[in-house]
Amino acid sequence: MGAIDVQSNRPIPAIQQIKLFSPSDWEEFIEEWATSLGSRYGFHTVERCAGAGDMGRDVVAYKADPMQDPSWINFQGKHYNAPLTPSEVYIELGKLCYYTYTGEYTVPELYYFAAPQGVGTKLSQLIKNPDSLRQALLQNWDDKCRDKITTTQSVHLDGDFKAYVENFDFDIFRSLSAVKVVEEHSQTRWHAARFQTGLPPRGPNLEPPAAIDPSLEARYVRQLLDAYGQCLGSACSDVESLPTASPTHANHLQRSREQFYSAESLRNFSRDTLPEGEYERLQDEIHEGVLDTAEDAYPHGFQRVIATIQFARQLQLTSHPLIHRMQSSDRAGICHQLANEDRLTWVI
Structure with a gap:
């Protein structure tokens, strides 16, 4: 049995339970979901970059051995009590631009924002319009990014770095549907344990072959x-x-x-x-x-x-x-x- 609504004595749906997760539990949940996508989408490796040194990456999915092919997809977990707003993601965009500029890692093929409350209307509109998203980041750089990307220095938007941001491909950004993630997670081996739900029915047993294997x-x-x-x-x-x-x-x-x-x-x-x-x-x-x-x-x-x-x-x-x-x-x-x-x- 999953979490219970004490007033109705009914199980709380998983789509509601995820809103009560801690940020760490949310990242683990996204890691479980992304790992389950491996066979369907051809992911070779899924890693969770937890901690202060993640450089703007949460859950990373590699399409091949990262030692041979660095192409990857990022799932950025953002657990807030309301839909995501542009001001809450500028720092993530800034980190991505800065650390790919300095060569810490390559630009991902796709970058997903994963939030239990989804993205707000304004951020959704910006994601759908890459040029507008770029301009919004440039306009908010000094307030949201300059002194927040690293603890050792300010990252000024000038010179070659400014040109890099101006030419960065902002078409890689997407938002994840929490409903879709929960539905796909329900098909994984982690779902019953995480949400304390009952196990699905068991299928028919394997039949022993005529000859000993x-x-x-x-x-x-x-x-x-x-x-x-x-x-x-x-x-x-x-x-x-x-x-x-x-x-x-x-x-x-x-x-x-x-x-x-x-x-x-x-x-x-x-x-x-x-x-x-x-x-x-x-x-x-x-x-x-x-x-x-x-x-x-x-x-x-x-x-x-x-x-x-x-x-x-x-x-x-x-x-x-x-x-x-x-x-x-x-x-x-x-x-x-x-x-x-x-x-x-x-x-x-």
């Missing part, structure tokens, strides 16, 4: 075959011979593969809907919960598999955000994932 399944399947062999008193060398040697264990292997792919589906769901590391945290919780059971004494490895998975199904995991999207097969599947990484061993 050696790049994905080799280790946990080998561990199961070893456990079956110890139970039967003779080695199980491969999957193909298992139905003849023991139909019961062959059926167990098929169920185990379905459980493994169920857990892989949950891993993918977590990747798409939650911050990085949440699924690994779930694996760690289950590993910690079943380890004593897995390391207990058993007559054979197959009994260890059965006991460990039975205990995993009983674990209390009420604090994890994935708990309401887990299926009964996921806990067993996570045990197989842990065996696949040799964090659980069936034959000791």
